[in-house]
Amino acid sequence: MTTTQYRVIGSxxxxxxxxxxVTGKAIYTADMKLPGMLSGFxxxxxxxxxxxxxxxxxxxxxxxxxxxxxxxxxxxNVEDKIADLGEGxxxxxxxSTNCMAQxxxxxxxxxxxxxxxxxxxxxxxxxxxxxxxxxxxxxxTWVLDAMQDDAPLLHENLLTDxxxxxxxxxxxxxxxxxxxxxxxxxxxxxxxxxxEREFKTATVHQGYIEPHAVVADYNEDGRLRIWxxxxxxxxCRQQTAEVLQIPLGNVLVTPCEIGGGFxxxxxxxxxxxxxxxxxxxxxxxxxxxxxxxxxxASGPTPGSYxxxxxxxxxxxxxxxxxxxLAYDAGAYPGGxxxxxxxxxxxxxxxxxxxxxxxxxxxxxxxxxxYRAPGATQVAFxxxxxxxxxxxxxxxxxxxxxxxxxVKEGARRVDGPVYPPIGLEQCLDALKQSEHWNTPLEGPHRxxxxxxxxxxxxxxxxxxxxxxxxxxxxxxLEGSTDIGGSRTSIAMQLAEVLGLxxxxxxxxxxxxxxxxxxxxxxxxxxxFATGMAAYExxxxxxxxxxxxxxxxxxxxAEEITVNEDGSFSGNGNQLGFKELASQLFAAxxxxxxxxxxxxxxxxxxxxxxxxxxxxxxxxxxxxxLRYTTIQDAGKAIHPSYVEGQLQGxxxxxxxxxxxxxxxxxxxxxxxxxxxxxYRVPTMLDVPMIETIIVETGNPDHPYGVRGVxxxxxxxxxxxxxxxxxxxxxxxxxxxxxxxxKLWKAMQSDPSAD
Amino acid sequence: xxxxxxVHVTTTINGEEIDFLCEPRHSLLEVLRDNLGLTGSxxxxxxxxxxxxxxxxxxxxxDSCLVLGVEVEGAEIETVEGIACSSxxxxxxxxxxxxxxxxxxxxxxGFLVAAKALLDKDPHASEETIRFxxxxxxxxxxxxxxxxxxxxxxxxRMSADx
Numbered sequence: 033m034t035t036t037q038y039r040v041i042g043s044x045x046x047x048x049x050x051x052x053x054v055t056g057k058a059i060y061t062a063d064m065k066l067p068g069m070l071s072g073f074x075x076x077x078x079x080x081x082x083x084x085x086x087x088x089x090x091x092x093x094x095x096x097x098x099x100x101x102x103x104x105x106x107x108x109n110v111e112d113k114i115a116d117l118g119e120g121x122x123x124x125x126x127x128s129t130n131c132m133a134q135x136x137x138x139x140x141x142x143x144x145x146x147x148x149x150x151x152x153x154x155x156x157x158x159x160x161x162x163x164x165x166x167x168x169x170x171x172x173t174w175v176l177d178a179m180q181d182d183a184p185l186l187h188e189n190l191l192t193d194x195x196x197x198x199x200x201x202x203x204x205x206x207x208x209x210x211x212x213x214x215x216x217x218x219x220x221x222x223x224x225x226x227x228e229r230e231f232k233t234a235t236v237h238q239g240y241i242e243p244h245a246v247v248a249d250y251n252e253d254g255r256l257r258i259w260x261x262x263x264x265x266x267x268c269r270q271q272t273a274e275v276l277q278i279p280l281g282n283v284l285v286t287p288c289e290i291g292g293g294f295x296x297x298x299x300x301x302x303x304x305x306x307x308x309x310x311x312x313x314x315x316x317x318x319x320x321x322x323x324x325x326x327x328x329a330s331g332p333t334p335g336s337y338x339x340x341x342x343x344x345x346x347x348x349x350x351x352x353x354x355x356x357l358a359y360d361a362g363a364y365p366g367g368x369x370x371x372x373x374x375x376x377x378x379x380x381x382x383x384x385x386x387x388x389x390x391x392x393x394x395x396x397x398x399x400x401x402y403r404a405p406g407a408t409q410v411a412f413x414x415x416x417x418x419x420x421x422x423x424x425x426x427x428x429x430x431x432x433x434x435x436x437x438v439k440e441g442a443r444r445v446d447g448p449v450y451p452p453i454g455l456e457q458c459l460d461a462l463k464q465s466e467h468w469n470t471p472l473e474g475p476h477r478x479x480x481x482x483x484x485x486x487x488x489x490x491x492x493x494x495x496x497x498x499x500x501x502x503x504x505x506x507x508l509e510g511s512t513d514i515g516g517s518r519t520s521i522a523m524q525l526a527e528v529l530g531l532x533x534x535x536x537x538x539x540x541x542x543x544x545x546x547x548x549x550x551x552x553x554x555x556x557x558x559f560a561t562g563m564a565a566y567e568x569x570x571x572x573x574x575x576x577x578x579x580x581x582x583x584x585x586x587x588a589e590e591i592t593v594n595e596d597g598s599f600s601g602n603g604n605q606l607g608f609k610e611l612a613s614q615l616f617a618a619x620x621x622x623x624x625x626x627x628x629x630x631x632x633x634x635x636x637x638x639x640x641x642x643x644x645x646x647x648x649x650x651x652x653x654x655x656l657r658y659t660t661i662q663d664a665g666k667a668i669h670p671s672y673v674e675g676q677l678q679g680x681x682x683x684x685x686x687x688x689x690x691x692x693x694x695x696x697x698x699x700x701x702x703x704x705x706x707x708x709y710r711v712p713t714m715l716d717v718p719m720i721e722t723i724i725v726e727t728g729n730p731d732h733p734y735g736v737r738g739v740x741x742x743x744x745x746x747x748x749x750x751x752x753x754x755x756x757x758x759x760x761x762x763x764x765x766x767x768x769x770x771x772k773l774w775k776a777m778q779s780d781p782s783a784d
Numbered sequence: 785x786x787x788x789x790x791v792h793v794t795t796t797i798n799g800e801e802i803d804f805l806c807e808p809r810h811s812l813l814e815v816l817r818d819n820l821g822l823t824g825s826x827x828x829x830x831x832x833x834x835x836x837x838x839x840x841x842x843x844x845x846x847d848s849c850l851v852l853g854v855e856v857e858g859a860e861i862e863t864v865e866g867i868a869c870s871s872x873x874x875x876x877x878x879x880x881x882x883x884x885x886x887x888x889x890x891x892x893x894g895f896l897v898a899a900k901a902l903l904d905k906d907p908h909a910s911e912e913t914i915r916f917x918x919x920x921x922x923x924x925x926x927x928x929x930x931x932x933x934x935x936x937x938x939x940x941r942m943s944a945d946x
Contacts, residue, residue: 056824
């Protein structure tokens with residue numbers, strides 16, 4: 033545990049962008065209005081899978097008020113090329129045709145044309161006058177069906193890459209992954225108890241409240257300016273430049289305030305289209321997705337099929353694990369199967385394990401990252417199997433986890449050996465918690481626990497801090513702020529400089545002003561951009577030492593930066609602000625800067641406790657009490673760490689109990705609105721209790737681990753275990769919605 | 785070209801008499817955002833499911849995306865921009881900030897308007913009453929815990945100030 037006492041870190045200042053956000057002044061993309069701006073509307077495929085035979089835009093173009101129409105014909109031909117998006121990568125040819133279909137549409141909602149007009153209603157009316165002739169093809173939306181030899185093929189030339197070998201005949205499976213450690217057959221032979229089950233999870237959406245939106249202004253000189261709702265302005269710039277085949281330096285991306293992302297606002301959808309409409313019309317163009325567009329055409333997370341086997345010895349040691357995973361990629365290759373494979377056994381030290389994973393294309397929107405992408409599905413499966421092993425071995429669910437929890441030195445099935453990590457400490461906090469030690473009583477009630485893991489990445493971040501004449505600081509960084517990160521970054525700079533959080537004015541820069549910074553994703557911003565701010569502060573102190581030495585007539589080596597941020601040397605001592613003011617008055621204009629690219633994952637572990645009551649008449653699950661425990665390394669701003677834990681948990685609860693894409697017989701989505709998709713409301717959940725464990729991360733100056741993603745991982749599993757303990761019914765399918773749970777309770781003879 | 789002639793509407797917004805022209809098909813949300821520059825009210829779904837566009841219409845919280853601009857003739861409207869009094873924040877705004885009851889902030893204006901309407905009537909609203917009354921406002925970031933607590937704290941502060 034970290035014991036260092038900090039002044040700013042660990043306190044709870046009001047966030048710097050707070051007043052703007054409670055008064056309605058904060059500018060989100062859809063709030064942007066430029067002179068002469070047009071409104072865009074995207075025409076989308078009504079079919080799940082079809083060939084585009086022809087598109088006639090003449091009637092739309094002739095409508096009064098319409099200034100431009102674009103189709104796939106206006107997009108440059110983009111060759112196959114893999115681009116790194118910071119968190120994950122993408123084939124640019126697929127990215128381009130996902131933005132605007134060329135010869136085929138691969139899912140309902142796939143963009144086929146777009147209109148810019150003086151008013152969005154006119155643009156919508158004009159889009160309705162575009163005549164698209166389709167040849168409807170057979171479609172497929174279930175992952176196992178899509179893997180069959182006779183399944184409708186989405187991509188005619190897609191050959192499975194299996195451990196570097198290409199298949200000879202095309203299929204819907206772009207990748208087969210395989211990880212192995214130890215001798216799995218021997219492992220299972222050693223086991224006294226073996227349990228194997230199949231699990232299925234439905235497609236779910238990130239469900240950010242702000243729809244995707246963009247404003248593009250394509251200047252006559254070739255300069256393209258974009259204001260957008262993005263998790264990463266630099267990756268947005270790269271993707272847009274590549275899809276449009278224009279020089280990256282011609283594109284300026286300004287990230288507006290962003291209304292949620294959760295991984296779903298990394299890929300570009302609208303930016304190239306808006307840019308081409310602007311280029312054609314000569315005017316700025318704003319496009320905002322409708323809520324139906326968001327569900328039907330922006331990245332959900334994979335639905336999945338999983339078959340997992342675990343074996344344990346009588347003493348509770350889990351000795352062998354086997355996983356066969358097939359995840360939706362959506363319409364284009366590149367789903368979340370990789371992290372799924374890496375996370376499946378990530379919480380347990382299993383000597384013998386094998387994992388096979390398949391990325392599978394089918395007629396749904398291309399999946400994108402969603403908070404710990406790929407991890408929640410496998411946790412739902414494995415954490416239930418661990419409970420089942422415990423039950424067979426007459427052990428407590430906590431005891432078997434304590435016995436098998438990974439710790440420093442354990443090797444994950446995909447290779448990495450863990451540095452110091454905090455799962456044991458989380459389980460210990462669970463054991464000590466008031467919740468765990470309060471018995472749950474009453475009929476149809478049950479308690480479940482589950483553990484969870486997400487890597488947390490480093491990637492690249494930059495920060496620059498300019499000293500003002502009064503010794504306050506303007507901090508420029510490039511991480512779009514989705515949940516208070518300006519403040520958590522500024523607090524680290526304030527700590528190192530001996531200032532207050534309020535002395536720092538943090539600003540999220542655009543791609544012309546901020547240093548290169550990867551996406552706000554991977555639970556990385558407070559860790560990596562915070563580290564950049566810390567290093568920028570150190571850089572500033574170095575410069576100030578040199579200048580103070582001149583001021584105080586001594587050598588820089590004789591200057592000390594004290595714990596409170598003051599400088600002393602040669603009998604002088606000045607606080608940061610006083611020294612900064614003196615230097616400014618002497619003509620020194622100071623800017624500290626740093627770029628960092630930490631390579632080590634921050635390894636975020638958590639453990640959850642859920643108490644539920646199940647209505648035997650309806651199958652409705654009521655959550656009576658919920659506790660989320662997580663190792664934050666060191667919580668910079670505890671309120672916002674709690675907020676991540678609570679928010680992620682409730683997303684996981686929605687995934688567990690309600691959320692699901694329903695498909696009509698023609699494979700079009702039946703519930704593409706919030707009312708029918710049904711994310712949790714305030715009335716659906718209790719207070720979410722949190723326990724922050726602080727083990728300290730040796731790879732960060734203040735010990736930070738990423739916290740954003742792990743909290744979504746355990747809830748479906750913890751709730752499934754609680755439901756089992758309440759009803760004696762094992763739920764192997766998500767969501768565990770009332771009809772499904774009720775049906776399972778009827779068919780399970782052992783159920784209450 | 786507009787499909788139909790624009791209609792002249794006179795209304796009161798945040799205490800100020802305002803008149804505007806709008807097409808019969810334009811929602812109050814569109815009028816606020818596009819005609820009047822009051823972009824604090826947000827569009828999350830445009831069909832009344834998310835509550836991000838909540839405003840008070842004659843004192844009652846409504847989804848402004850479900851109200852037509854032409855319907856507000858003679859009405860009194862209050863938006864998030866009208867909650868703070870000149871330079872000082874309203875207790876509900878203060879408590880949202882102090883309690884970290886927002887993350888991305890897109891749902892916040894709707895929550896503030898709905899919460900203020902509830903607290904004006906019932907500053908001692910119980911957790912259950914708050915959850916029931918604000919269930920029409922979706923938040924995907926916070927898990928609601930800190931929002932409920934902020935509304936409770938604001939109610940206490942409003943009673944103490946009264």
